[in-house]
Amino acid sequence: MQLILASASPARLATLTNAGINPIVRVSNVDEETIEANMGSSTPSEIAQALAQAKCEKVTQELADSNELTPNTIVIGCDSVFELNGKPYGKPENAAQAKSRWQEMMNATGILHTGHYITFTNEHGEQNTAEATASTQVHLGELTEDEMDAYVKSGEPLAVAGGFTLDGLGGAFVQGVTGDPSNVVGISLPTVRKLLTELGITWTNLWNQAR
Amino acid sequence: MQLILASASPARLATLTNAGINPIVRVSNVDEETIEANMGSSTPSEIAQALAQAKCEKVTQELADSNELTPNTIVIGCDSVFELNGKPYGKPENAAQAKSRWQEMMNATGILHTGHYITFTNEHGEQNTAEATASTQVHLGELTEDEMDAYVKSGEPLAVAGGFTLDGLGGAFVQGVTGDPSNVVGISLPTVRKLLTELGITWTNLWNQAR
Numbered sequence: 001m002q003l004i005l006a007s008a009s010p011a012r013l014a015t016l017t018n019a020g021i022n023p024i025v026r027v028s029n030v031d032e033e034t035i036e037a038n039m040g041s042s043t044p045s046e047i048a049q050a051l052a053q054a055k056c057e058k059v060t061q062e063l064a065d066s067n068e069l070t071p072n073t074i075v076i077g078c079d080s081v082f083e084l085n086g087k088p089y090g091k092p093e094n095a096a097q098a099k100s101r102w103q104e105m106m107n108a109t110g111i112l113h114t115g116h117y118i119t120f121t122n123e124h125g126e127q128n129t130a131e132a133t134a135s136t137q138v139h140l141g142e143l144t145e146d147e148m149d150a151y152v153k154s155g156e157p158l159a160v161a162g163g164f165t166l167d168g169l170g171g172a173f174v175q176g177v178t179g180d181p182s183n184v185v186g187i188s189l190p191t192v193r194k195l196l197t198e199l200g201i202t203w204t205n206l207w208n209q210a211r
Numbered sequence: 212m213q214l215i216l217a218s219a220s221p222a223r224l225a226t227l228t229n230a231g232i233n234p235i236v237r238v239s240n241v242d243e244e245t246i247e248a249n250m251g252s253s254t255p256s257e258i259a260q261a262l263a264q265a266k267c268e269k270v271t272q273e274l275a276d277s278n279e280l281t282p283n284t285i286v287i288g289c290d291s292v293f294e295l296n297g298k299p300y301g302k303p304e305n306a307a308q309a310k311s312r313w314q315e316m317m318n319a320t321g322i323l324h325t326g327h328y329i330t331f332t333n334e335h336g337e338q339n340t341a342e343a344t345a346s347t348q349v350h351l352g353e354l355t356e357d358e359m360d361a362y363v364k365s366g367e368p369l370a371v372a373g374g375f376t377l378d379g380l381g382g383a384f385v386q387g388v389t390g391d392p393s394n395v396v397g398i399s400l401p402t403v404r405k406l407l408t409e410l411g412i413t414w415t416n417l418w419n420q421a422r
Contacts, residue, residue: 019382020365136387141401150415154231171230171393172400172414176347181392182382189383190352203383204361 002070003206006059006077011167012186019182019189020207026062028055028077044081044088045113049133051079052115060119060127073121074201078187082138082162084110089162098157102148102164105140106173110162112136112184116191120199130195134188136179140164143173213281214417217270217288222378223397230393230400231418237273239266239288255292255299256324260344262290263326271330271338280332285412288328289398293349293373295321300373309368313359313375316351317384321373323347323395327402331410341406345399347390351375354384 005013005023016023035054039047056077063069082089084105092098117131143151156170157163164170166177166184174184182189193203216224216234227234246265250258267288274280293300295316303309328342354362367381368374375381377388377395385395393400404414 015382018378020380141404144413146413147415150418154418166392167229169231169418171226172404174391175401176389176391178387178389180385180387181377190386193352193383202355202357204358207361207365207380 001201001206002073004059004063004073004075006055006075007186009078009186011165012078014167015182015185015187015189023076026059026075028058028062030054030058032079044083044111045115045133045135047088048079048081048113049115049117049131051081052077053117053131055079056117056119060121069121071121071123071125074196074199075119076187076192077117078114080112080114080161080186082110082112084108084162091161092158092163095152095158098152098163099148101162102143102151102157105162105164106148107140107142109137109139112138112162114183114186114188114191116188116195118192118195118199120196120201122200128199130198132191132195134180134183134191136177136181136183136188138162138164138166138177138184139175141173141175147173212412212417213284215270215274215284215286217266217286218397220289220397222376223289225378226393226396226398226400234287237270237286239269241265241269243290255294255322256326256344256346258299259290259292259324260326260328260342262292263288264328264342266290267328267330271332282332282334282336284332285407285410286330287398287403289325291323291325291372291397293321293323295319295373302372303369303374306363306369309363309374310359312373313354313362313368316373316375317359318351318353320348320350323349323373325394325397325399325402327399327406329403329406329410331407331412333411339410341409343402343406345391345394345402347388347392347394347399349373349375349377349388349395350386352384352386358384 003023008027060075113135180188214234217239219238271286324346391399
């Protein structure tokens with residue numbers, strides 16, 4: 001079995017690795033901004049799902065073009081969008097925006113949507129797909145002015161959708177979640193397990209597989 | 212500032228490290244079984260809190276005895292107990308018990324309680340304490356017989372309270388949580404941040420501190 005993660009996110013890779021799964025990373029270089037710009041009235045969860053599908057399909061096509069789409073190949077694409085007050089939030093553009101976002105987010109609840117899209121090329125070379133969006137409520141804590149300034153200064157908020165992490169420095173500022181925490185990090189483990197089961201693949205058979 | 216973690220748990224240490232905090236580990240070797248045996252009618256959360264306090268106080272005393280309890284020393288003790296149907300669950304005793312627990316737990320909701328107890332010896336050598344128990348609901352997924360057997364065979368369930376992890380192989384079997392996920396791993400980051408604030412210590416000042 002060949003397992004490909006179509007994402008450059010180190011947090012997604014670490015989430016899979018910690019759960020016993022060692023994928024090969026293939027970055028899709030999909031033009032996310034253009035796709036998003038063409039989805040004018042879509043919801044944040046629809047945007048996440050469309051981008052996950054675009055990443056997965058692009059990497060699957062590239063593998064096919066280079067004759068690497070061998071039988072028993074799984075390709076997983078993911079994309080995450082943070083929703084606050086009904087609006088989608090990507091990475092903050094600069095430190096000032098990161099701080100003003102936190103002033104809006106603190107003591108509030110947002111929703112982290114992650115789209116998941118999987119292609120599976122089976123032993124006969126036939127391709128099947130499975131997809132699901134998972135959504136987790138994130139309850140942000142209260143930060144003092146000093147804590148907010150220190151967090152923005154760390155640079156972390158500028159690198160991530162929504163301007164916070166659960167698995168990094170931001171973890172101490174998240175009061176709690178309602179839903180799957182791995183989904184907040186960027187790839188929902190129970191969701192991927194369910195999608196693979198739909199495709200006839202047993203999750204635990206992927207453990208300890210050499211690449 | 213000297214920060215001591217009174218716990219042997221690699222998961223607690225990793226949780227703090229990922230959040231920017233680098234403690235020194237000092238294992239307490241408290242006799243947990245005797246303490247628990249003497250708490251006959253106590254609730255699972257009371258047991259977790261009592262064990263956290265015992266670990267923290269023992270390490271604090273040992274530091275004092277060896278003249279290492281210098282001004283500005285923080286000692287953090289934690290203990291986790293999993294509650295299912297009102298009963299406390301520690302580590303399963305063997306593979307058969309790990310499997311029968313999973314048969315009971317799957318599709319069910321349990322509560323992971325972590326007790327936190329902190330001593331802070333301030334710049335004048337005065338000692339103050341702060342404590343809190345955090346409780347997170349854990350919603351376990353449905354496992355096939357094959358998945359359950361593979362998980363038990365991995366050995367992971369035998370090493371952890373409740374017979375599952377959120378941050379390891381078990382992550383794919385946890386459908387979601389209600390509350391703080393770091394608390395399920397064994398140390399609640401927002402809770403420790405709050406307790407330190409009560410003791411006059413700013414969390415973000417502990418980032419990037421050399422040991």
